[in-house]
Amino acid sequence: MNQSIANAVLDRSATVNTSRPATARSATRTVIVSNRVPAPAEQGATAGGLAVALADAATPGSLWFGWSGKRAAETSTTAEITLGDGDVTFATIDIADREYQRFYNGFSNGALWPLFHFRTGLLRFNRPDYEAYRTVNRIYAQALIPLLQPGDLIWIHDYQLMTMAAELRELGVTNRIGFFLHIPFVPPALLAVLPTAAELLAGMAACDVVGFQTEGDRAAFLDNAIALLNVKPDRDGKFYHDRRTVHAVVTPIGIDAKQFEQDAVLAEQTAEAQRLDESLGDRALVLGVDRLDYSKGLPQRFDAFGRLLYAYPQHRRCVNYLQIAARSRQEVSSYQTLRRELDRRAGDINGEFSDFDWVPLRYMTHPVKRSAIAGFYRRANIGLVTPLRDGMNLVAKEYVAAQHAENPGVLVLSRFAGAADELTEALIVNPFDADEVAGAMHQALVMPLAERKLRHDALLAKVRATTAQKFCETFIAYLRDPKKS
Numbered sequence: 001m002n003q004s005i006a007n008a009v010l011d012r013s014a015t016v017n018t019s020r021p022a023t024a025r026s027a028t029r030t031v032i033v034s035n036r037v038p039a040p041a042e043q044g045a046t047a048g049g050l051a052v053a054l055a056d057a058a059t060p061g062s063l064w065f066g067w068s069g070k071r072a073a074e075t076s077t078t079a080e081i082t083l084g085d086g087d088v089t090f091a092t093i094d095i096a097d098r099e100y101q102r103f104y105n106g107f108s109n110g111a112l113w114p115l116f117h118f119r120t121g122l123l124r125f126n127r128p129d130y131e132a133y134r135t136v137n138r139i140y141a142q143a144l145i146p147l148l149q150p151g152d153l154i155w156i157h158d159y160q161l162m163t164m165a166a167e168l169r170e171l172g173v174t175n176r177i178g179f180f181l182h183i184p185f186v187p188p189a190l191l192a193v194l195p196t197a198a199e200l201l202a203g204m205a206a207c208d209v210v211g212f213q214t215e216g217d218r219a220a221f222l223d224n225a226i227a228l229l230n231v232k233p234d235r236d237g238k239f240y241h242d243r244r245t246v247h248a249v250v251t252p253i254g255i256d257a258k259q260f261e262q263d264a265v266l267a268e269q270t271a272e273a274q275r276l277d278e279s280l281g282d283r284a285l286v287l288g289v290d291r292l293d294y295s296k297g298l299p300q301r302f303d304a305f306g307r308l309l310y311a312y313p314q315h316r317r318c319v320n321y322l323q324i325a326a327r328s329r330q331e332v333s334s335y336q337t338l339r340r341e342l343d344r345r346a347g348d349i350n351g352e353f354s355d356f357d358w359v360p361l362r363y364m365t366h367p368v369k370r371s372a373i374a375g376f377y378r379r380a381n382i383g384l385v386t387p388l389r390d391g392m393n394l395v396a397k398e399y400v401a402a403q404h405a406e407n408p409g410v411l412v413l414s415r416f417a418g419a420a421d422e423l424t425e426a427l428i429v430n431p432f433d434a435d436e437v438a439g440a441m442h443q444a445l446v447m448p449l450a451e452r453k454l455r456h457d458a459l460l461a462k463v464r465a466t467t468a469q470k471f472c473e474t475f476i477a478y479l480r481d482p483k484k485s
């Protein structure tokens with residue numbers, strides 16, 4: 001779960017004194033469950049995000065439960081409790097290294113992630129990995145139960161924990177449970193590729209509320225529910241299954257827009273942003289910021305930049321493309337292959353177009369501080385966000401929030417990012433078509449100021465309207481109010 005989202009979740013939680021006896025019926029407490037929980041000690045250490053976020057999460061009383069980040073010899077069965085700043089309780093468990101490999105690298109990132117990003121060719125399914133996934137979901141459920149209070153609203157996040165709600169029900173939990181999927185959902189023909197599809201779907205249907213980023217994702221889920229659970233959803237996305245009404249909702253995620261706008265102004269003054277600016281001189285900047293992940297369409301994006309330089313030679317020497325591609329999941333082989341592929345393509349483009357005093361493509365795989373990234377966005381004439389498939393894509397929203405209102409850059413956005421449903425004033429492209437993406441970059445580079453401002457004004461209004469806070473409020477309102485859902 002993205003940190004700003006986590007904070008917003010905590011912020012939206014109603015207050016309750018955690019020292020109350022479990023039997024006392026009190027204001028509802030939100031219990032957030034995510035695969036990874038950053039321990040309080042880590043929070044100051046992470047640049048930007050966590051420290052800022054926890055300062056925001058001042059509302060006391062919530063519980064955030066998940067994995068500690070430690071791979072131990074044995075999986076822990078009881079959670080370690082720490083009180084964080086702002087009276088937020090963190091409860092973490094360790095997972096045994098072998099189990100973690102199979103649960104996280106194996107089934108979560110080797111099977112679910114590629115499948116849900118429409119990449120069946122990359123899907124690796126094997127039973128031991130799936131069994132470990134089920135086991136870890138069960139362990140999460142078992143370790144959470146002693147911490148639960150009557151009336152707690154349980155909000156589970158993302159694809160690593162799709163069967164946890166079913167485990168909680170199996171163990172007798174009657175609290176309202178919500179699940180939010182941060183990544184896309186796939187239509188029945190694709191989900192059917194997974195031998196255990198019906199079990200995963202039943203896991204989701206053990207919740208009261210199931211949330212998605214887009215209408216398309218919700219529709220895909222409902223189609224699968226019809227096909228695999230034999231249910232009949234109504235027009236609101238509600239269906240009855242196993243003595244429970246399940247409500248499928250769309251609650252698109254956002255950023256803390258106001259905060260990001262302010263951060264970007266300050267970030268312009270950071271040493272990193274100044275150095276970047278000096279290194280560019282008068283040249284335009286095309287910027288990509290992604291985790292190094294095959295869903296982000298980086299090889300195709302590199303090709304599109306090559307097409308720009310080839311088809312529109314007037315931009316040669318006048319533009320630089322900086323791609324920040326922070327390494328992730330390096331233990332999964334498809335990520336190692338991607339990295340080698342990008343090294344090769346970057347070399348090809350620079351070999352072909354570089355001059356003795358100009359190198360068109362700068363590509364780095366180590367992460368950049370959050371404060372510096374905001375400054376980089378602000379300097380960039382184009383925010384290049386071209387995933388092949390993406391649940392939402394927060395980079396698109398951050399880029400919009402970071403722009404100078406009087407001289408904004410242009411967002412070039414993949415139609416296959418969830419963000420494209422909202423950010424329709426961006427230049428929307430098909431990331432598989434290098435010529436189309438190159439054409440959009442050219443259009444952006446020559447776009448008159450008046451048009452850039454018109455587009456940016458409209459985009460900023462949307463980014464400000466669908467914030468992280470709004471996302472949490474909307475989801476928790478569904479979760480809190482059985483009548484609403």
Ligand code: GDG
Pocket residue numbers: 002047048182183253289290291324326366367368369370371373390391392393394395396398
């Ligand atoms: C998943 C879904 C959905 C990136 N590089 C660096 C860095 N970042 C930050 C960005 C942004 C975040 O990471 C990436 O968020 P995205 O939404 O773009 O993508 P995923 O990580 O794939 O997130 C996605 C999201 O969940 C939320 O629901 O939108 O669709 O895939 O905030 O700025 N941050 C720092 N250094 C980097 O080098 N500090």
